[in-house]
Amino acid sequence: xxxxxxxxxxxxxxxxxxxxxxxxxxxxxxxxxxxxxxxxxxxxxxxxxxxxxxxxxxxxxxxxxxxxxxxxxxxxxxxxxxxxxxxxxxxxxxxxxxxxxxxxxxxxxxxxxxxxxxxxxxxxxxxxxxxxxxxxxxxxxxxxxxxxxxxxxxxxxxxxxxxxxxxxxxxxxxxxxxxxxxxxxxxxxxxxxxxxxxxxxxxxxxxxxxxxxxxxxxxxxxxxxxxxxxxxxxxxxxxxxxxxxxxxxxxxxxxxxxxxxxxxxxxxxxxxxxxxxxxxxxxxxxxxxxxxxxxxxxxxxxxxxxxxxxxxxxxxxxxxxxxxxxxxxxxxxxxxxxxxxxxxxxxxxxxxxxxxxxxxxxxxxxxxxxxxxxxxxxxxxxxxxxxxxxxxxxxxxxxxxxxxxxxxxxxxxxxxx
Numbered sequence: 161x162x163x164x165x166x167x168x169x170x171x172x173x174x175x176x177x178x179x180x181x182x183x184x185x186x187x188x189x190x191x192x193x194x195x196x197x198x199x200x201x202x203x204x205x206x207x208x209x210x211x212x213x214x215x216x217x218x219x220x221x222x223x224x225x226x227x228x229x230x231x232x233x234x235x236x237x238x239x240x241x242x243x244x245x246x247x248x249x250x251x252x253x254x255x256x257x258x259x260x261x262x263x264x265x266x267x268x269x270x271x272x273x274x275x276x277x278x279x280x281x282x283x284x285x286x287x288x289x290x291x292x293x294x295x296x297x298x299x300x301x302x303x304x305x306x307x308x309x310x311x312x313x314x315x316x317x318x319x320x321x322x323x324x325x326x327x328x329x330x331x332x333x334x335x336x337x338x339x340x341x342x343x344x345x346x347x348x349x350x351x352x353x354x355x356x357x358x359x360x361x362x363x364x365x366x367x368x369x370x371x372x373x374x375x376x377x378x379x380x381x382x383x384x385x386x387x388x389x390x391x392x393x394x395x396x397x398x399x400x401x402x403x404x405x406x407x408x409x410x411x412x413x414x415x416x417x418x419x420x421x422x423x424x425x426x427x428x429x430x431x432x433x434x435x436x437x438x439x440x441x442x443x444x445x446x447x448x449x450x451x452x453x454x455x456x457x458x459x460x461x462x463x464x465x466x467x468x469x470x471x472x473x474x475x476x477x478x479x480x481x482x483x484x485x486x487x488x489x490x491x492x493x494x495x496x497x498x499x500x501x502x503x504x505x506x507x508x509x510x511x512x513x514x515x516x517x518x519x520x521x522x523x524x525x526x527x528x529x530x531x532x533x534x535x536x537x538x539x540x541x542x543x544x545x546x547x548x549x550x551x552x553x554x555x556x557x558x559x560x561x562x563x564x565x566x567x568x569x570x571x572x573x574x575x576x577x
Contacts, residue, residue, distance in 0.1 A: 174199055225251045228291065235287045235489065236280045237482040242470040243284070246271065249468045250288055253407050257341060268404070270378055270465055272349070273411040274448065275472025278526015281411035285345040295325035295342035301410075302351045304370045314373040315385045317344055318401055322385065336401055343407045346374075350412030353457025371462040378465040380404030410466055420455035421447065447471065475526055480517030483527045491530050495538055502545050504554055506538075511558035519561065533561075541567055 172181050175193040184196035228247035236243065249269050256266045273281045282298065289296030299317035318339070325339040326332075352370045377383055384398035448469045454460050475483065485492040492513075496506040508516075516537070520529035541554055552572045559565030 223251065223292070228288070231291050232284060232287055235487050236283055237486060238475065238479045239275075239280055239284070239472050242273065242275075242280075242472050245468055245470045246284060246288065250292070250407065254292065254341075257405050268380070268407065269468050270408040271410070271468040271470065272453070272463075272466035273409060273470050273472060274414045274417065275411075275470075276413055276474045276526055277524075278528040279472040279474060280527065281472060282345060282347060285343065285409045285411070289343045292343075295321055295328060295339050296345070297321040297324050297342070298345045298347060301346050301348045301370065301412075304352065304373075313386075314370065314377060315383055317346065318377070318383055318385045318403070318406075319387075319399075320344075321406070322399060322401065332399075336399065339406070340402050341405050343409065345409045345411060347411050349410040350414045350456070354459070367457070368459060371459050375461055375465065377403050378408050378462075408466075414453075414456060417452060417456050420452045421449075423455065424449065424452060475521075477514065477517045477521065480520055480527070480530065481513050484513055484516060484530055491534055495534055498542070499538075499545065499554060503549070504545055504551055506554050506556070508556045509558060512556050512561050515558045515561040537561060537567075541569075 171187075171189055171194055173179065173194070174181075174184065174187060174196040176195055176199040179196055179198075181187045181194070181196075184198065186197050187194040188197070188200065225244070225247040228250060229243050232243045232247070249271055253268055256268065259266065273284070275281055285298075286296060297317065297320035299320060303312045304314055304317075305312065321339045321342045321344055322335055325335040325342060329335040329338055352367050354368045380403050382400055382402050385401055387397065387399050448471055450460070450463045450469075453463045453469075484490060492506075492508060499506045516530065516533050519533050520527075523529035523532060525532070537556060537560065538554075545551055545554070550571050550573065551569050553570040555568035555570065557565060557568060560567050
């Protein structure tokens, strides 16, 4: 290639930043001049940021409800009815988005998850979002208040989704487009129920007021989101996001909902010693009715925007043992990997697994209690093992879980013998 005659080549300075070759590490020379290594690194970072793209684990168009159910089975133990309902709802939601234009407008079906703490509500939502490859955000309903009061505006939950989309996009516009097809999980939704049934002389700014503010966002509207979060003011510039294709999942424990169901069934105990034991247990999602949540404290307009209702069961001992060892990210595999990095094998007897499950149930925190128990049991050995290179295996027995025996160590010299 011939050099241009009207342009003088400069081999002593970087053509981008102008630094002299004496003050840079290296100058890469070309026909028309040179580029320093610092500018080369900067150009590489720019190219990397521009090449970001959304790469789902699998394409949402190829996933059928049974396939979604199978993926959920790899991460969540039990809860078959909830998995079926969620698989159908998510499949129909994204099929609705990809469907060609028609005279029939299909409305979205947001989801209400009810279940005790640690039963898998958040994990189900996270697994679905990761599987489909869409932005996902978790919001806590307890921090939300009505506009104009101390707390967070409801639009801030959309900002979390936009922030998650920015990590998957190369520009602000692309992030907004991705966020408009994302999933938001609003946890502790039962904490924004009305504080009392009758009228009050004070405003319920963190209860019914939040439900009223969420109505349009759940149904679908163009919301104005403050780019830095916080409160909105008139002189501020906003990010506009359309929520009509955002799938909302709301989860809560709803402690006491069984009482509302009993009232509907006319199941009442007699006398001062009457308990809920006399009432039939809540077994399936088909037992739930919108009026039960209205009795609990959700306003009818809010319940009407969450047509898919799923009930998750509390985990029993057998389910706890399965959670401990079967999922892809099971706790047993996590701790085994941690010890493996120190060159130590972890062995847990079957009796010990059962005792761990029983202890976790007594904590009342569901599957989260398993990690608490495992940290207590393996904490001492994880403190000592990095300094003991001769240990080859740690055996966790039921006696150690119950506190009647010590943790068993096996040494490399024993195996050699």
